[in-house]
Amino acid sequence: MDINTEKPHIIADKREGMEERIAIARLKKGDLSGLDELVKRYQVKAVQSAYLITLDRSLAEDIVQESFIHAFDKLSQFDDSRPFGPWFYRSVANLALKAMRHQHKFVPIDPVNNECQEAILARWIERPAGVEAVLENKEAQQEIWQAICRLPVDQRAVIVMRYYQGLNEHEMIVETGRPASTIKWWLHEARTQLRRWLGVDSYGPGNKRL
Amino acid sequence: MDENNPLKLLLEVVAERQVPAERIDIVTSTHRRITSHLAARRKRRTAILVTIGIVVFLTLGLATPQGQVIASRLFQFFISKGTNVQALPTLNPHLVEMSSPAVTVPATQAAGVPPFVHQCGSYAGPVCSPEQLQALVTFPVKELTNLPSGIQLRGATGGPNLITLQYTTTVDQEFLQLVETPWTIQLPPLEVGSGATIEVVQVGAAQGEYVRGAWINHSNVIVWHSDANTQTLRWVDEDVYYQLILISHDGHPSLNQQDLVRLASNLGEPAAQPDQLPGGRLTREEAEQKLGRAILLPASIPDGYQWNGATVLNGDVCLHYRSPNGDPIGGLHIAERAGTSSVSIGVDRTLSPLAGLEKEFIPLGGVGGAVGVYGWGSPLVSAVCNPDGETRSQTVLVFQTKGTTFEIFGPPVEILTRLELARLAESLTGVQTTGNTDDPQKITSAADAQRFVDFPLLVPTLLPKGWNFHHAVADPAKNQVTLYYKAGQDAEVYGAFTILQRPVPADMTVSQSATPDPAPTVQPLKVGSMDGEYRLYCSSTGGQNMTQENIDCSAEVLTWQQNGVRYSIEAGLPISVAREILTGVALSLTPVLSDGTNSIANNPLHLLAGYPLASLAQLPAPYEAGEERIAFSTSSACRTIFRSGEQSVAGYLVQSLSPLSPDTKPLASYELSSNDQVKALLFPVHQQEVRGCGGRIEDGVRLSWMANGLSYDLFSASSIPTNDLLRLAQEVSTKPLGD
Numbered sequence: 001m002d003i004n005t006e007k008p009h010i011i012a013d014k015r016e017g018m019e020e021r022i023a024i025a026r027l028k029k030g031d032l033s034g035l036d037e038l039v040k041r042y043q044v045k046a047v048q049s050a051y052l053i054t055l056d057r058s059l060a061e062d063i064v065q066e067s068f069i070h071a072f073d074k075l076s077q078f079d080d081s082r083p084f085g086p087w088f089y090r091s092v093a094n095l096a097l098k099a100m101r102h103q104h105k106f107v108p109i110d111p112v113n114n115e116c117q118e119a120i121l122a123r124w125i126e127r128p129a130g131v132e133a134v135l136e137n138k139e140a141q142q143e144i145w146q147a148i149c150r151l152p153v154d155q156r157a158v159i160v161m162r163y164y165q166g167l168n169e170h171e172m173i174v175e176t177g178r179p180a181s182t183i184k185w186w187l188h189e190a191r192t193q194l195r196r197w198l199g200v201d202s203y204g205p206g207n208k209r210l
Numbered sequence: 211m212d213e214n215n216p217l218k219l220l221l222e223v224v225a226e227r228q229v230p231a232e233r234i235d236i237v238t239s240t241h242r243r244i245t246s247h248l249a250a251r252r253k254r255r256t257a258i259l260v261t262i263g264i265v266v267f268l269t270l271g272l273a274t275p276q277g278q279v280i281a282s283r284l285f286q287f288f289i290s291k292g293t294n295v296q297a298l299p300t301l302n303p304h305l306v307e308m309s310s311p312a313v314t315v316p317a318t319q320a321a322g323v324p325p326f327v328h329q330c331g332s333y334a335g336p337v338c339s340p341e342q343l344q345a346l347v348t349f350p351v352k353e354l355t356n357l358p359s360g361i362q363l364r365g366a367t368g369g370p371n372l373i374t375l376q377y378t379t380t381v382d383q384e385f386l387q388l389v390e391t392p393w394t395i396q397l398p399p400l401e402v403g404s405g406a407t408i409e410v411v412q413v414g415a416a417q418g419e420y421v422r423g424a425w426i427n428h429s430n431v432i433v434w435h436s437d438a439n440t441q442t443l444r445w446v447d448e449d450v451y452y453q454l455i456l457i458s459h460d461g462h463p464s465l466n467q468q469d470l471v472r473l474a475s476n477l478g479e480p481a482a483q484p485d486q487l488p489g490g491r492l493t494r495e496e497a498e499q500k501l502g503r504a505i506l507l508p509a510s511i512p513d514g515y516q517w518n519g520a521t522v523l524n525g526d527v528c529l530h531y532r533s534p535n536g537d538p539i540g541g542l543h544i545a546e547r548a549g550t551s552s553v554s555i556g557v558d559r560t561l562s563p564l565a566g567l568e569k570e571f572i573p574l575g576g577v578g579g580a581v582g583v584y585g586w587g588s589p590l591v592s593a594v595c596n597p598d599g600e601t602r603s604q605t606v607l608v609f610q611t612k613g614t615t616f617e618i619f620g621p622p623v624e625i626l627t628r629l630e631l632a633r634l635a636e637s638l639t640g641v642q643t644t645g646n647t648d649d650p651q652k653i654t655s656a657a658d659a660q661r662f663v664d665f666p667l668l669v670p671t672l673l674p675k676g677w678n679f680h681h682a683v684a685d686p687a688k689n690q691v692t693l694y695y696k697a698g699q700d701a702e703v704y705g706a707f708t709i710l711q712r713p714v715p716a717d718m719t720v721s722q723s724a725t726p727d728p729a730p731t732v733q734p735l736k737v738g739s740m741d742g743e744y745r746l747y748c749s750s751t752g753g754q755n756m757t758q759e760n761i762d763c764s765a766e767v768l769t770w771q772q773n774g775v776r777y778s779i780e781a782g783l784p785i786s787v788a789r790e791i792l793t794g795v796a797l798s799l800t801p802v803l804s805d806g807t808n809s810i811a812n813n814p815l816h817l818l819a820g821y822p823l824a825s826l827a828q829l830p831a832p833y834e835a836g837e838e839r840i841a842f843s844t845s846s847a848c849r850t851i852f853r854s855g856e857q858s859v860a861g862y863l864v865q866s867l868s869p870l871s872p873d874t875k876p877l878a879s880y881e882l883s884s885n886d887q888v889k890a891l892l893f894p895v896h897q898q899e900v901r902g903c904g905g906r907i908e909d910g911v912r913l914s915w916m917a918n919g920l921s922y923d924l925f926s927a928s929s930i931p932t933n934d935l936l937r938l939a940q941e942v943s944t945k946p947l948g949d
Contacts, residue, residue, distance in 0.1 A: 032292070035244060039237045047234045048225035057229055058877050058892060058911055062931040065240045069247050099933055145224040164221040191217075 020084055028075055039068060042085060045165075046092045052160045053096040055149050063099055067092045089165040093157060094176060100153045147193075155190035158183060239909055243929070245292060246858055287399055287408075287419040287444035294403040294434040296425070323535070325369030328514055331536025336365030336376050340480035343373050349392045349450055352477035360464070361386065365536070379456075379464045386465070389453040393446050400442065403434020411443070411467070413452075414475040418445025420467055424457075439463050443470050452477075490597060491519025497527050505529070506546060506614065509637040512630055515542055521597050528595035533621060539602060540625050542634075543595040545617040550578065550610040553617070556590030558602065567606075574609055574632055576639025582609035584628055591619050607631045611639045623683070624694070627651035653682035656802040659691045665713055665775055667691055672798035674791055676701030689713060703791070707781035709799075714776040735768065735789075737796045742770030744789055768792040824849070824865055824922070824942045833860065833930075833938060848903035851930070851938070861926035861935075862903040863942065867919075880936055882915060882943050890915035890939055892932065900925050911935070917943045 020041065026034030043064060050060035070091055071078075078087060148156060157176075161167045172183050323332065326346055330338035340353040343366050353363070353375055360380030368374050377386040402408065402421050409420045424440035425432045439458035446452070454474050456465055465473070487493070497520035498505050505520070505527055514534025518541070521528045526547045533540025559565045565588035571581040589606035595617075603619035605626070610616070616638060620626045629649045636642045653659045656669045662684030669679075673695060680694040690712030697704045731746040747765040766788040768779045777799070779792050826835035826849050836850035846866035853860050876891040893912045900907060903925075910927035913935045924939055 032241060032244065036237055036241060039240050043236050043240075044231040044234050047236065048229050048231075051229045052221065052225055056878055056932060058894075059932040060229070061234075061236050061239070062933075065236060065243050066931070068240050069244055072244055072247075099931070145228060148221070148224060159217070160221065163217045164225065166218075 021080060024075065024078070024080060024084060027072065035068065035072065038071075038084065038088075042088055045085075046089060049089060049160050049164050050092050050096045052148065052164060053093065053153065053157045054100055059099060060096070063095045064092055067095050070095070086165070086167070086171075090161075090167060090171060090174075093161045093165060093167075097153070097157045097176065100157075151190055151193060155186045155193070158186040159190045162187060242927075246929070248292065288402050288406070288421050288442075289399040290404050290406065290408070291401045291434070292404055294405045296432045324367045324374075326367055327535045330367035331365060331532075331534075333367060333374065335533075335536030335538060336367035336374065337532065337536040338366045339363070340366050340375060341482055342366075343368065344480050346370070347373060349390070350448070351390065351480055352450070352452075353480050354388060354473050354476070355478035355481075356476050357473075358465075358469070367536070381458060381462070381464045384464060385455075385457040387453075387455050389455070391451050393449050393451040400444070403436065405434055405436045407436070409467070411445075411471050412475075413443070413445040413471060414447060414477075416445045416447045418443055418452075418471075418474070420471070422467070441465070441467065441470055443467075443474055445474065447477075487519035491521060491530065494520060496520075497522050501525065501527055503548075506612070506638060508544070508634055509640070510634075511542070511637075512626055512634065521594060523594040523597065526592070526594040528592070530595070533625065538600075539604075540621040541601070542621070542626070543591065543601060543603070543619040544634075544638075545592045545595050545619070547594075547615045547617075548613070550613060550615055553583075553608050553610075553615055555583070555585055555606055555608060555617075558588045558590040561588070561602070572607075572628060572632060573643065574639065575636050575643035576641030577609040577611045577635075582607050582632070582635060584631070586623060586628075589619060592617055595619055605631060607635055609635055609639075623651055624681075650684040650686060653684060653691075655679075656682060656693060658682070659684050659693070660802055662686050663689050663691050663711075665689070665711075666801045667693075667711060668709075668777070668799035669693065669802045670695075670709070670795045670798045671800055672794055674701060674703050680706075703784060703787055705781060705783040707779055707783065707792070707795070709795075710776075710778040710780065712776055713774055714771060735770075735793070737768070737770040737772075737793065740770045740772050742768060742796075744768050744792070746788075766792060768796055770796070824863065826851075826863065826942065828941075830934075830937050830941055833934070835863070848900070850903065850905070853929070858929075859905060859927075860929040861924060861938075862900045862905055863938070864900060864903060864923040864925065866921045866923070877911070880913075882936070882940050888915055888917055888943050890936070892935075895925060895927075898925075913939055915939060915943065 019037065023034040023037035023041075027038070028034075046064040046067065047057075047060050050063045051057055054060050054063065067088065071084075071088055078084070148159070151159065158172060161172050162169075169180065169183055169187075172178075173180050176183065324330070326338070326343070329346065330336060330343065340351050340363075344351040347368075347370055351373065354361075354377065357377075362378050364376040364378050366373060366375040372389065372391040375388040375390075377388075378384075379386055400421075402423065403425070406421050406423050411418050411420045420441070420443045422438075422441050423434060423436040424438035426435050426438060441456045441463065443454045444452065452474065454470055456463060456470060458464070492500065494505060494507070500522045507529065511531055515531040518530040518532040520530065526545060529544040529546070531542040531544075533542070555567060555569070557565055557567045567585050567587035567589055569583055569585040572584045573580060574582040583606075585606045585608075586604060589603050591601045591603050595601060601619070604622040605620040605628070607618045607620070607628075608616070616635065618631055618634060620631050627649050628651055629644060629647060630652075632644050633642070636644060648658075650662055653662075656667055656679070659682035660667045663686075674697070676698045677695055678698050680696045682694065683692045684690070690710065692711075693709040694706065695708070696706045733744045733746075735742045735744045745767040747767070766781050766783065768789075770777055777796070779796060781788055781792060783791060824847075829835055829851070832854045833851050834854050836852060846864050848865075849863045850859050851861045851863060852858070874893055876893050878892045880890045880892070882888040882890050890913050893914065895907045895910045895912045897909075898907050898912075899905075905925075907925055907927045910925065910929075911932070913924040913926075913932075915922050922939070922942060924935055924942075926935055930938070
């Protein structure tokens with residue numbers, strides 16, 4: 001098909017895909033300008049997802065940098081015909097999870113991070129609202145955040161992998177090395193907790209099932 | 211998965227809220243980190259290559275042409291640095307304890323001195339022929355043959371494992387050098403910029419590599435210039451590694467790539483060369499014939515000096531002697547003029563309008579009046595000794611005997627002392643009065659220097675790493691001693707300094723010293739509990755209009771008084787570290803003992819710091835600590851932290867009495883210890899000097915906490931993950947101090 005007859009967003013996707021393949025090809029030859037292209041393209045979602053798991057921005061950036069090094073080392077194993085993003089995000093999530101397991105003895109007490117307080121969550125539960133309302137309401141967003149950071153790290157990680165990074169259960173099993181039953185249990189528990197804390201467990205008007 | 215899944219939307223919203231996309235930029239830090247990662251990987255690969263190389267060479271041998279081809283393919287003569295810009299290496303004023311800080315170290319340990327300096331001269335003044343060098347080394351020496359017109363051998367020098375042959379070309383100030391060393395596969399490839407083109411060339415039967423360009427220092431960085439007039443050719447042939455380099459200072463080098471390859475392809479055995487005098491110089495017989503009278507030669511000359519011909523002008527004659535290392539500044543020149551008319555010694559101001567000359571009478575045997583005139587500074591070398599106008603001198607001794615006036619123009623006093631010049635003069639008069647006198651300008655230990663003064667001399671127990679005591683100069687008439695210290699071959703910071711010690715009247719203050727020209731910048735400074743001052747002498751090629759580009763600060767003086775003695779440490783050091791070094795050396799001064807040593811046990815680093823230092827003997831893997839370093843100006847102690855097996859700095863731990871002010875909002879805070887409730891704060895760091903470490907963080911973090919009344923700052927330029935920073939901090943904060 002003539003590319004000029006395609007819709008603009010399809011053309012843009014194809015162009016981006018081509019640029020990504022060129023960047024990867026350059027990187028495979030040892031040209032680090034290819035790396036810069038990939039970092040620019042994937043750093044935001046990677047850092048944000050690492051942050052959602054670690055709740056530590058500095059650590060999140062460390063993890064993403066380390067993930068790029070891992071990716072660089074394993075680039076020869078990467079299938080050029082597939083998109084780089086999902087392959088890379090899985091590595092980010094896995095490293096973030098590992099980092100948190102090693103960091104369990106250090107308790108974040110940062111004023112920003114330790115606002116996962118029962119009182120705020122309780123208030124949310126008492127005043128349930130629809131997802132759309134949450135998306136438009138900054139106070140609601142803050143309270144959603146408190147709920148997420150209250151989740152145990154394993155459950156938070158699978159939520160991020162599943163919903164933020166878009167991994168399927170099989171990819172999560174491969175990446176975490178955990179049995180399917182564990183992954184399923186973590187997902188189930190996380191969803192149940194969030195529904196309960198956020199008061200969106202009901203199927204009232206404006207609510208969608210998580 | 212449904213793109214509109216509410217949880218996905220929620221996560222996207224809160225992620226953007228907590229870490230806005232516009233504030234995420236890890237491109238540079240990731241690039242830097244992966245470059246460092248690649249460098250470490252390259253080291254591992256090099257080690258593997260070396261192993262492979264050994265096996266291949268043992269199997270095939272290098273004597274065969276086949277083996278040579280394989281060898282040159284395995285060998286990497288140049289390696290791309292991966293960038294065209296490098297940060298200038300951070301100078302490291304690392305002070306270390308000295309076991310024998312006050313005894314002269316053999317001169318062969320000085321920086322940049324070839325082992326064959328006494329036979330063949332320095333790298334700046336090579337004097338041997340390739341044939342002479344061949345007698346000194348065990349590998350076959352080759353020289354350039356079939357030289358194009360205008361290219362001549364200047365001289366050769368070196369050591370048992372590496373020699374250099376230097377050539378002059380038709381272009382003024384062009385530098386052509388052939389380096390030869392037995393081929394060892396450990397020899398590292400030369401790093402070039404990523405913009406360099408490494409060309410494989412055929413050099414006779416061997417394959418070599420050619421690169422044009424050079425790293426050039428700018429104010430803060432070193433930049434690779436591929437258009438710089440530096441051409442380097444490297445190859446291996448018959449077990450010898452060769453480098454032919456041509457450095458040209460104007461835009462038209464006399465030789466191009468093809469010329470260099472042609473020269474390299476035509477190496478030959480050294481040809482026998484007759485002893486030759488420099489152009490225009492006469493033998494003794496020729497000079498006497500021209501003068502029509504006999505020349506008086508000294509009965510003995512200083513050790514290592516060699517006859518270098520005579521020049522004749524208007525009935526006067528000058529005898530020239532080459533210094534042991536061949537450097538022109540070290541040369542000796544003796545002018546003989548018939549008659550004993552009055553003599554005036556001029557001042558040579560060609561190099562500096564501020565030049566001067568100080569003079570004194572010194573006793574000499576066999577001369578009229580029994581004294582000569584000794585001068586030091588910038589004496590104007592007589593025309594008979596300076597036919598080309600290029601000869602410079604720093605000392606002069608004038609005397610008259612047997613109806614003849616003599617002027618001996620000598621090198622700096624550090625090379626030939628006043629007493630040595632007097633002995634040379636008396637070898638001309640034939641009356642020796644200075645035979646067994648101790649030479650106060652060439653004292654080889656501080657204990658010997660103590661004998662010349664009546665107050666207790668102090669010597670430093672801390673010196674910059676790689677530095678040594680060189681010698682001492684005493685002036686018994688003034689009751690003063692100057693100790694000389696110089697950088698050795700493995701010094702981290704190059705330069706030299708002196709420590710002048712002399713009694714002063716009790717009512718004289720530090721600032722009552724003469725102010726030379728140019729006027730220095732003066733800063734008050736505490737040396738321990740004593741008031742002192744730090745003077746910085748700068749000059750500018752732009753006159754009064756000093757800018758960063760034209761200013762040159764070349765001398766610093768730290769002065770203070772203590773117990774009736776005035777101390778001045780004067781140094782020529784890189785300006786960024788001079789004050790730090792001088793203060794550290796000053797604080798470490800202790801009395802010299804009779805055996806020339808001093809008691810360093812009473813003066814360890816932690817006493818100088820004023821508080822116990824954290825023990826970092828067993829850091830959690832993969833980290834290890836470098837040596838302790840005290841920054842005297844900020845009373846802080848620094849430990850550099852490395853990743854095991856890597857040389858690059860991963861971070862710094864700084865201990866101090868005073869915490870750094872929180873100049874920005876912390877990123878996070880952590881509990882380091884559940885028992886002690888030690889709270890650590892994580893700060894972002896951007897373009898910050900790490901106090902006391904000589905390092906700088908462009909982008910990174912600082913983890914800071916207080917424990918045991920001390921402030922701790924753990925700096926990292928993104929090389930240490932936060933989790934590891936916390937592990938390191940916990941290790942430090944839970945260990946008892948001073949272990």
